[in-house]
Amino acid sequence: MQHQTLTAAFSRRALFRSSAMMGAGAAFSSLPFSAAWAREGSVTRWPGVAQFVNGFVGEGDVACMIATMGWGQQEADTIAVGQRSFGGSGGVDADTLFRIYSMTKPITGLATVLCIEDGLLSLDQPLAEILPAFSNMQVQRQYDGPITADNLEPAERQITIRHLLTHTSGLGYSIVQQGPIADAYVEAGLVPGQVTRLPLPGAFRGEAVDSLELFADRLATMPLVHQPGTRWSYSVSLDLLGRVIEVVSGKSFDTFLQDRILGPCGMTSTTFRVAEQDKGRLTANYFLLGDVPVPIDLPDSSIYLDEPAFPFGGAGLVSSSNDYDRFLRMLAGWGMIEGNRVVSEPAVRLATSNLFPDTLAGDDGFSSGGRTFGFGAGGLVGLGTAEGLYGWFGAAGTAGLVNMKWGLRHNLMTQYMPSTELPVQNEFPLVVAADAANQMGA
Structure with missing residues (x-):
């Protein structure tokens, strides 16, 4: 019964792109491509994976x-x-x-947990105790609406380390948000990643600020897109945790x-x-x-x-x-x-x-x-x-x-x-x- 339980741990929606993949072992030798590099026996032990990889x-x-x-x-x-x-x-x-x-x-999440274990943080500690600039956050009433006084309200609770780990802090993401808040993130250099040197539009636009400290300081001036602790919303929270780790550990985040x-x-x-x-x-x-x-x-x-x-x-x-x-x-x-x-x-x-x-x-x-x-x-x-x-x-x-x-x-x-x-x-x-x-x- 163990193998049945393991398979049931995933949706039983089409396990493969076609029924042929269900019998990958027999079909593998006829594929137009074969493994360029594989540990001995890998294809035999994982025939469906081999077919999957070769297919794409x-x-x-x-x-x-x-x-x-x-x-x-x-x-x-x-x-x-x-x-x-x-x-x-x-x-x-x-x-x-x-x-x-x-x-x-x-x-980054595990690094944060190590700081918790070291006694430098606690899971439900308010972020503002480490980064005071996040003490009095404002929240958009209308999701991705205008950044104006009539569309902002005070946060009902403080952002915590738990919120940052689970994307429930209410922070936004330039690759997720739309409209004024997305533009504000890009203009402030709150671009948490790099993709290309090419001047491509959309999610790839913008130039990041030059330090985690400045990233955190500018992020604290942005309104939240949800009340903290209420919604799962993919965000820059793990990037912000890099700055938290720096402050509490006394080391640069990458170190x-x-x-x-x-x-x-x-x-x-x-x-x-x-x-x-x-x-x-x-x-x-x-x-x-x-x-x-x-x-x-x-x-x-x-x-x-x-x-x-x-x-x-x-x-x-x-x-x-x-x-x-x-x-x-x-x-x-x-x-x-x-x-x-x-x-x-x-x-x-x-x-x-x-x-x-x-x-x-x-x-x-x-x-x-x-x-x-x-x-x-x-x-x-x-x-x-x-x-x-x-x-x-x-x-x-x-x-x-x-x-x-x-x-x-x-x-x-x-x-x-x-x-x-x-x-x-x-x-x-x-x-x-x-x-x-x-x-x-x-």
């Missing part, structure tokens, strides 16, 4: 795709297909570099991450900037205009070769499939990896648990694919049959998840925007679940 690359939807899966502390299986760019000559493997964007958020998480986990390829000598490992990023992939960030001229305006805790990291698996492996080990204690078990349990405030509106929460989830430290938390699931996704099609109950970890690396243009992120966990169920039932 073979159809020309993406230049490359890498899937990495593992159980507990066991060595990971990796299936890598394609080239680092369309028309390029370089293949991909577990050490190829990808822009993971919002998969940065669970790492804190390196000292407490990235270094101890052995994540040697996870950085906010790609070193010149590593640009040959970096993939190209594409914007999909219909069926046409338009290059917006190429390895030799990537914006990630420059020092970022500040370390973006919500969307700033570049990583590899192997590196992100080490993060997930540490979580699956309840803070342990390769016999070394990186994080305490209580800290991992807190980070991967449902931290939604009890003030959340009864009709709200985080929903995806017809399912409702809880939210932990920067990532979704499975409820009901999905109990144990934790992780998040990236704006360029990436995914990183771990089922704490089963010890099943899985991440997917590819590069295309917007991520909703292809069904990659919705379907990848389902494909993994089906293959995993078959293994458990064998």
